[in-house]
Each structure stands twice: as C-alpha cells, then as structure tokens.
Amino acid sequence: MKTKLVSILIPTYQRPLTLSRAIDSVLNQTYTNIEVIVVDDNNPNTDERLETEGVMLGYKKNSKVKYIKHEYNKNGSAARNTAFQNSKGEYIMLLDDDDEFLPSKVEAQVNRLEKLDSSWGACYTKYKRLKNGKIDTVCAEKKEGNLYFDELCRNLFIQAGSNLMLRREVFNELGGFDESFQRNQDIEFTVRLLKKYKLAYVDEMGLIYHRHSTKRFFNMDKITNHYLSTFKLQIDELSEVEKVKFYKIINLQLFRYKVLTIRDFKAGYSMVKNEDVSLIDIFKYFTHLGYRRMFKKSYGFNL
Known part of the structure; x- marks a missing residue:
C-alpha cells in the first residue's frame, strides 16, 4: 500500500x-x-x-x-x-x-x-x-x-x-x-x-x-485588541453565557501578563477596580497556574 x-x-x-x-x-x-x-x-x-x-x-x-x-x-x-x-x-x-x-x-x-x-x-x-x-x-x-x-x-x-x-x-x-x-x-x-x-x-x-529565556515584552493590550477585532463576528455569535466566560478568560490572561510578566501592578489594580476581573476569578486562575507550575503540566483553565 x-x-x-x-x-x-x-x-x-x-x-x-x-x-x-x-x-x-x-x-x-x-x-x-x-x-x-x-x-x-x-x-x-x-x-x-x-x-x-x-x-x-x-x-x-x-x-x-x-x-x-x-x-x-x-x-x-x-x-x-x-x-x-x-x-x-x-x-x-x-x-x-x-x-x-x-x-x-x-x-x-x-x-x-x-x-x-x-x-x-x-x-x-x-x-x-x-x-x-x-x-x-x-x-x-x-x-x-x-x-x-x-x-x-x-x-x-x-x-x-x-x-x-x-x-x-x-x-x-x-x-x-x-x-x-x-x-x-x-x-x-x-x-x-x-x-x-x-x-x-x-x-x-x-x-x-x-x-527560550527572553526579556522581550509585547504590547499585550494591542495584540489582544487586534485578536478581538479580528474575531468580533465569531464572538458576537456566542451565547450570553459563553460571552461572559470568554471575556473573563481573556481578561484573566491580560491580568496575568500585567502582574506576573511585566510587573505592572498598577495596571493590574486598575483591572480589578474597573471590574474587568474579579478577586474570586483571580484566585481560581492563579491557583490553576500554581498547580500547573508545581506539577509541570500544561492544560487549559476550567473557569
């Protein structure tokens, strides 16, 4: 064959x-x-x-x-x-x-x-x-x-x-x-x-x-905004429940980048203050990240 x-x-x-x-x-x-x-x-x-x-x-x-x-x-x-x-x-x-x-x-x-x-x-x-x-x-x-x-x-x-x-x-x-x-x-x-x-x-x-170990940083807000604008139609097609979950996960990813990667704690605080992310979701997400790091496993976040 x-x-x-x-x-x-x-x-x-x-x-x-x-x-x-x-x-x-x-x-x-x-x-x-x-x-x-x-x-x-x-x-x-x-x-x-x-x-x-x-x-x-x-x-x-x-x-x-x-x-x-x-x-x-x-x-x-x-x-x-x-x-x-x-x-x-x-x-x-x-x-x-x-x-x-x-x-x-x-x-x-x-x-x-x-x-x-x-x-x-x-x-x-x-x-x-x-x-x-x-x-x-x-x-x-x-x-x-x-x-x-x-x-x-x-x-x-x-x-x-x-x-x-x-x-x-x-x-x-x-x-x-x-x-x-x-x-x-x-x-x-x-x-x-x-x-x-x-x-x-x-x-x-x-x-x-x-x-690779790198100190290169990217404008994650710009990258995310481009991503969101590209898939606006697909996002609009989501159910209301899915939209809520979608934006929670996207905002948690942004929060993680600001706080853990570039150490911009002021920007992270602003996201909490503006209710872009909630403290309980931050706790769940960072617990997930902690488990991944502890056990050296890579998998998605289950909100």
Whole structure:
C-alpha cells in the first residue's frame, strides 16, 4: 500500500543555530514519505541570511528538502503560506525552526487521521517543553472533538505552531495563515480551523518545544485588541453565557501578563477596580497556574 506524502512546513528567521536540529528531526522520522519545505524569512545580505544559507548547503543534495528564500522579511505567517504553496503533500504539518519532532510523530498522526472521516480536520500529539535543556512542562491536554470555544478563548494548550497535522484540503480551504498577525498566529489559524472541523488527540509524545529565556515584552493590550477585532463576528455569535466566560478568560490572561510578566501592578489594580476581573476569578486562575507550575503540566483553565 502506497503511503501518503506528508509536507512539513518550517519557517525560519534569525535561528540558524537551531534550524538543522529541526530539519534533522523530520528526516529521522519512522515515516519516510515526507518532504521538508524551509522558507527563509531573513532579510537578504544579513548575517542571519548568510548563516542560514550555510546551514542549508548541507541539505542541497537531499531531494526531500526544499529551500526557498523570501526577497525580504515578511513574517512567520507569510513564510508558512509560502511553504504551503510550494508543497505537494496530502497531509500538512507545521514546525517552528527551534522545535523538534520525536521519531514516531509523523507516523502516529498519519495513522490517526487515516482512521477518521473528513469531519476531523487535524490532530495533535503530546509534547514536552524544555528550558535550558531541562523539562519545564509536559502537555496534559487530551481533549478532542469540537474544541472551537476552547481555542477562541486562547485556552487550548497544544502548541499548534509545531504540533498540528492537517489534511491538505483543510489548509487550502482555510486560505492559510492571516499575515496581519504578528503574534498569536497559530491561535488565529487554529480558531478558524476548529470553527469548521473537529480536532483529534494522538496519545503519543511527539514534540519537543524549546522555551527560550527572553526579556522581550509585547504590547499585550494591542495584540489582544487586534485578536478581538479580528474575531468580533465569531464572538458576537456566542451565547450570553459563553460571552461572559470568554471575556473573563481573556481578561484573566491580560491580568496575568500585567502582574506576573511585566510587573505592572498598577495596571493590574486598575483591572480589578474597573471590574474587568474579579478577586474570586483571580484566585481560581492563579491557583490553576500554581498547580500547573508545581506539577509541570500544561492544560487549559476550567473557569
């Protein structure tokens, strides 16, 4: 029986040192009918472009690896779309340039989708998150089925940007990634995916997600407002009960960022004062975060 071709899309930007690890993890899969599409999103004539070109020279004779260079830096969404446009696989997988697949990931996900009907558009595996070479978190999500609301709330912890396998026709129907998103690109894409299709869980440790120590901060209010405006129609379609729950979770995420990440306690106090978040919900949410940290498990918040 002929196996179906699987295309793995790898956008790369300013990470030449980890790129070969990601590519090699795909080439070392137990499932061999694969192609790797690497899209270089570095600006030309930069050190990162030159170093990435040097890395890719090592794969020049490998017929399974295709290397494409953007004429200028666009963003990760655009790079994924370029990769898809140059792919041929019946199944599509995503992988960030600093993460890595474990050897049986592709085979396990192909086997899962092959047994499901077309209402199941994608699947994911378990993952472990490493920080400085040590396990920081292990995926504890095992949800499957209709998970649209969970993802709309940004409350489904599956590391979709490196963990999804989709049917080609599903990716094509969705029109790829929204290139206006600078952050939350994978969440935005997965929301649209789960609006139309069910998501399957594969009980296999398939991914190593590498977390980096960074002091980069983002304007989370701006990012969230862009997210809310993009999905205004979908939010308006929610029931009143769902809307209340949705905004509670979104505001708790903002509160967490302000208080725990950027240490802006004044902004956090303002959210409480303005009744954007309640003290009892803060207690529940931070208890949830405490359990996750204590047991090194990653899973969504059940309000």
